[in-house]
Amino acid sequence: MRKLFFILTLTVPALSVFAQEPADALRFSWTTPGGTARQQAIGGAMTSLGGDLSAMFVNPAGLGFYKTGDFVISPGINFLKNKSTYYGRTEKDNRTGLSFGTTGVVLGTETRRGKNKSKTIAFAFGINRTASFGSNILYRGLNTQSSYSQKFLEEIGNDGDGNSVAGKYPFGASLAFNTYWIDTIGGGTNPNFNFQSRATVGNLIQEQVVTNRGGITELALAFAGSTNDKFFYGGSVALPFLHYEKESSFTEADATTNTGNKFDFGRIDENLTTSGVGLNGKFGIIYKPAEYVRLGVAVHTPTFYIMTDRYNATVTTNTESYKGNLTQSSGDFTNNTDAEFKYYLITPYRVMVSASYVLREIEDVRKQKGFLTADIEYVNHKASSYSTDPESDNTTETKSYLKSLNQAIDNAYKGTFNFKAGGELKFTTIMARLGLAYYGNPYKDLGHEEKGSRFSLSGGLGYRDKGFFIDLTYVHTMGKDVHFAYRVQNAAYSGAAVKQTGGNALLTLGFKI
Amino acid sequence: MKSKILLLALTVAFLSSCTTSYKSGQTPDDVYYSRSQPKEEYVNVEKQDDRQYRDNDDNYYEDQYLRMKVRNRYRWSDLDDPYYFSRRYNYSAYNCCCFGNPWTPSSYWNNHYNPYYNSNIIINPKTSVVYTGPRTFNLSSYNNNALTNSNYSNPKVKNNGGNNSNNNGSNTYSQPRNSNNNNSNAGNILREVFKGNSSSSSSGSNNSSSGSSNNNSSGSSSSSSSSSSSSSTPAPVRKF
Numbered sequence: 001m002r003k004l005f006f007i008l009t010l011t012v013p014a015l016s017v018f019a020q021e022p023a024d025a026l027r028f029s030w031t032t033p034g035g036t037a038r039q040q041a042i043g044g045a046m047t048s049l050g051g052d053l054s055a056m057f058v059n060p061a062g063l064g065f066y067k068t069g070d071f072v073i074s075p076g077i078n079f080l081k082n083k084s085t086y087y088g089r090t091e092k093d094n095r096t097g098l099s100f101g102t103t104g105v106v107l108g109t110e111t112r113r114g115k116n117k118s119k120t121i122a123f124a125f126g127i128n129r130t131a132s133f134g135s136n137i138l139y140r141g142l143n144t145q146s147s148y149s150q151k152f153l154e155e156i157g158n159d160g161d162g163n164s165v166a167g168k169y170p171f172g173a174s175l176a177f178n179t180y181w182i183d184t185i186g187g188g189t190n191p192n193f194n195f196q197s198r199a200t201v202g203n204l205i206q207e208q209v210v211t212n213r214g215g216i217t218e219l220a221l222a223f224a225g226s227t228n229d230k231f232f233y234g235g236s237v238a239l240p241f242l243h244y245e246k247e248s249s250f251t252e253a254d255a256t257t258n259t260g261n262k263f264d265f266g267r268i269d270e271n272l273t274t275s276g277v278g279l280n281g282k283f284g285i286i287y288k289p290a291e292y293v294r295l296g297v298a299v300h301t302p303t304f305y306i307m308t309d310r311y312n313a314t315v316t317t318n319t320e321s322y323k324g325n326l327t328q329s330s331g332d333f334t335n336n337t338d339a340e341f342k343y344y345l346i347t348p349y350r351v352m353v354s355a356s357y358v359l360r361e362i363e364d365v366r367k368q369k370g371f372l373t374a375d376i377e378y379v380n381h382k383a384s385s386y387s388t389d390p391e392s393d394n395t396t397e398t399k400s401y402l403k404s405l406n407q408a409i410d411n412a413y414k415g416t417f418n419f420k421a422g423g424e425l426k427f428t429t430i431m432a433r434l435g436l437a438y439y440g441n442p443y444k445d446l447g448h449e450e451k452g453s454r455f456s457l458s459g460g461l462g463y464r465d466k467g468f469f470i471d472l473t474y475v476h477t478m479g480k481d482v483h484f485a486y487r488v489q490n491a492a493y494s495g496a497a498v499k500q501t502g503g504n505a506l507l508t509l510g511f512k513i
Numbered sequence: 514m515k516s517k518i519l520l521l522a523l524t525v526a527f528l529s530s531c532t533t534s535y536k537s538g539q540t541p542d543d544v545y546y547s548r549s550q551p552k553e554e555y556v557n558v559e560k561q562d563d564r565q566y567r568d569n570d571d572n573y574y575e576d577q578y579l580r581m582k583v584r585n586r587y588r589w590s591d592l593d594d595p596y597y598f599s600r601r602y603n604y605s606a607y608n609c610c611c612f613g614n615p616w617t618p619s620s621y622w623n624n625h626y627n628p629y630y631n632s633n634i635i636i637n638p639k640t641s642v643v644y645t646g647p648r649t650f651n652l653s654s655y656n657n658n659a660l661t662n663s664n665y666s667n668p669k670v671k672n673n674g675g676n677n678s679n680n681n682g683s684n685t686y687s688q689p690r691n692s693n694n695n696n697s698n699a700g701n702i703l704r705e706v707f708k709g710n711s712s713s714s715s716s717g718s719n720n721s722s723s724g725s726s727n728n729n730s731s732g733s734s735s736s737s738s739s740s741s742s743s744s745s746t747p748a749p750v751r752k753f
Contacts, residue, residue, distance in 0.1 A: 167750055267699050341646055
């Protein structure tokens with residue numbers, strides 16, 4: 001056994017490799033950022049409004065409105081229900097968790113005061129949850145078209161060597177082969193075997209259970225300024241810390257009670273942890289062409305991430321009277337360690353334009369009546385790009401695969417427009433807010449009803465007096481997405497249509513400093 | 514948890530004190546318009562409150578000491594002795610090599626329960642990573658191939674055949690994630706759950722599938738695979 005392990009450890013790293021799938025890239029670009037309760041209540045629009053700490057994560061120029069200082073903390077709680085439909089059957093799953101929005105400090109002041117020559121500067125330091133991955137997905141269905149095992153068959157391709165198939169694919173096909181989810185076709189000889197699935201293809205009950213956790217927490221430092229209360233500019237540098245955990249379990253079982261067809265069930269459990277740290281910049285301007293009117297433009301640079309994946313897999317197959325109930329883990333090939341892959345990821349840039357109408361821009365809070373604001377954001381989801389880490393796996397095969405992966409991302413996704421709008425009514429110290437947001441479909445239709453969108457309605461109340469302010473917001477989210485347990489090239493397959501319903505209650509407590 | 518609440522309360526109290534200048538009058542709203550705080554106010558504070566200044570801690574304590582000594586020369590004379598502190602605290606119960614003093618290097622905080630205690634370091638015998646490649650995926654499946662279009666039937670059409678059809682028109686199920694917990698019997702459990710007969714419960718407080726099971730299946734099959742109830746056996750690597 002030791003000899004076998006030694007041989008495998010020598011061969012495994014040198015094998016032709018595949019890599020992350022495009023869905024991984026989309027997860028890190030199709031995000032719904034958090035913010036302060038005030039910003040979230042108005043749909044997240046903050047490109048032209050300014051005067052709120054969350055501006056440092058949207059358009060830092062908005063910090064140029066600060067001539068005072070704020071310290072804010074934004075705890076929250078959220079829940080997400082997923083209703084997934086797979087081959088006509090719908091299952092529900094849900095999750096509740098804690099969240100937090102923008103928390104930090106901003107200090108602003110006037111450096112020069114006077115008619116047509118006033119100048120302000122502001123500095124801010126803050127942290128924000130720019131993406132939350134937490135969700136539970138569950139679906140089951142009777143699949144009469146294909147089997148997960150066909151994915152293994154495609155993984156081995158034209159490899160006819162039984163020994164190779166038994167050890168060369170330790171996170172998929174090898175586990176399936178050694179547990180007889182897939183098997184050789186009788187009559188063949190090594191190394192010219194053909195392979196078949198032992199699953200009862202055409203009559204399989206399938207189940208997918210996924211638990212997603214983690215998010216992106218961004219730490220940012222921002223600078224902003226203004227001249228003559230007409231032109232505002234700002235920039236920020238941010239370090240996003242990404243952590244994602246996925247536990248996935250897929251099972252397919254013979255839908256009949258036939259104990260003589262040599263297949264009861266096959267099951268693959270996969271665990272993945274992705275962690276990384278990135279760097280990005282955000283820059284923007286806001287211009288006031290007339291009293292009450294604000295126009296804003298902001299650009300978010302692509303985020304450059306240094307990432308590490310750690311993963312493992314286990315396959316269990318019951319072939320009834322044929323080979324019984326067998327299980328094998330990738331750890332059997334990797335000395336019981338998780339596989340580790342280090343790489344670089346660049347996520348898409350973002351561009352946003354916005355307009356606001358503010359009534360009135362005056363110091364006396366009794367005369368401040370409210371505002372309306374709207375943002376349009378463009379995100380090019382297909383601009384995500386993977387590359388190798390020169391200090392890690394930098395082989396030609398991996399480079400080639402990542403190039404193919406980037407091409408697949410190009411094929412699978414597209415640029416989208418997101419819309420955010422909201423308004424506030426102010427009654428001296430009490431404020432009421434409403435907002436909405438729509439995140440467009442990032443999928444290209446590849447023939448499997450790939451489509452998704454998110455829509456949120458939000459409302460909130462705020463109170464501001466005696467040097468502190470408190471804002472309370474509820475955001476109700478409805479979304480559509482599609483989840484694929486597997487994709488195969490040579491058989492029909494289907495994704496589960498996922499309908500999401502979520503809520504996020506957010507509180508922001510702030511102090512003037 | 515209590516310490517977190519206490520910390521939060523202290524933070525709020527501290528920050529509340531920062532807002533003193535806004536306790537009276539209006540609280541600026543920077544979204545609309547605000548002005549910087551007039552600097553004159555800070556000057557006034559300094560003038561009026563000269564008894565409280567602490568521009569330098571050394572000066573402050575020296576002033577305090579001089580004031581006390583003026584009031585009672587003998588009582589505070591020990592403070593002039595540069596060895597006063599070392600005499601008083603050396604060899605005391607607070608500075609011995611025993612566990613009484615929590616601040617000494619050999620104290621409770623530096624004993625073997627402290628994960629940062631650097632004596633007798635045990636290095637985690639971490640095994641080296643064997644596989645450093647990426648995860649596997651067949652990217653060709655992301656191409657829009659004709660085969661799937663020809664065979665594909667819309668999965669979201671209800672009553673798609675098989676035993677998941679539903680007589681009352683509702684095809685929504687609320688079974689728990691139960692087949693996730695038993696590898697050896699996953700086939701039987703999945704068939705039972707699929708029929709809507711399972712009563713297993715889900716796990717995790719933040720992680721649940723809702724509701725109880727519904728008996729909406731019109732299927733009549735009963736799963737009874739005898740071998741599926743046996744525990745799974747580790748599979749060897751096949752050899753040819």
